[in-house]
């Protein structure tokens with residue numbers, strides 16, 4: 001069966017229409033892409049999540065040969081809840097040269113362009129393959145990429161370069177910080193708020209922990225190199241949410257702190273986490289227990305996204321620069337799946353995709369029409385490279 005021909009914008013319109021907020025299943029989008037590929041004669045493989053509600057997809061266009069290029073993207077998007085959108089986030093809307101919609105920039109445009117060019121890829125005499133790699137749950141800690149990269153490492157002949165199409169305005173990014181997220185649960189002992197000697201407030205001790213993180217932050221900032229490629233130069237902590245307590249006149253029994261940090265590629269990803277957990281156990285917990293023996297603190301690792309180091313990515317950098325026409329090579333502080341793919345497949349990797357990270361996760365997220373065109377140029381030059389020996 002001959003596959004349908006759609007242009008990049010129409011493909012993006014279709015992909016944006018799937019509400020793939022990370023809490024939802026991404027299967028409708030995955031099934032759509034799988035059928036589209038199939039209609040064009042390309043088989044794909046799914047790597048399902050543990051509960052089977054989501055899946056990664058990978059597919060190879062061209063010969064099952066080494067030295068190909070991986071086009072990697074994530075299918076999920078961040079929530080629109082509570083954001084003041086001027087247009088329907090799930091309906092691609094063109095205004096003043098900008099395409100609005102959730103996921104336009106982060107990051108459906110990159111693989112929308114790649115998928116729209118599939119008929120051209122199929123017609124071209126590819127000597128080196130083009131691999132699509134679509135993951136689930138990137139936005140909640142790069143969950144899917146681990147199993148996707150592992151499967152590809154076993155089943156795909158070793159590629160020459162991996163392109164992670166996160167928004168970089170089509171410039172080349174060769175390094176980024178890693179991200180580690182933990183949840184720490186403080187358990188206190190309830191008492192009337194007038195009887196502070198009878199209980200222990202989980203909220204008050206959670207506050208001490210946050211203060212501790214601030215003091216470590218000050219220390220890191222003071223020690224940060226002046227000439228860093230990263231902005232901010234040091235590792236950075238963030239406390240994302242705090243949930244705790246029940247009433248104004250009760251010492252809180254429970255408090256949960258969701259916290260984490262962005263670590264430099266030169267440091268072990270768990271360095272600051274280990275240090276904080278040690279402080280909780282050795283410094284804070286004894287103080288809580290002294291007030292009431294029922295007190296407790298537990299910490300769980302929520303997600304770990306390795307940093308992406310510039311080392312060893314020279315060939316991917318050179319290729320992506322020639323395909324994008326951009327000479328700008330930089331480091332960024334947001335995490336992507338690059339570190340996971342780089343490590344698991346042991347293949348030079350860069351981040352390069354349409355759109356500006358400043359629009360990611362925002363209300364009225366958009367991608368410039370000119371960025372879609374730039375990405376088309378990138379894909380075309382990449383395809384021509386894949387046709388050569």
Ligand SMILES: [Zn+2]
Pocket residue numbers: 074106107138166
């Ligand atoms: Zn993204």
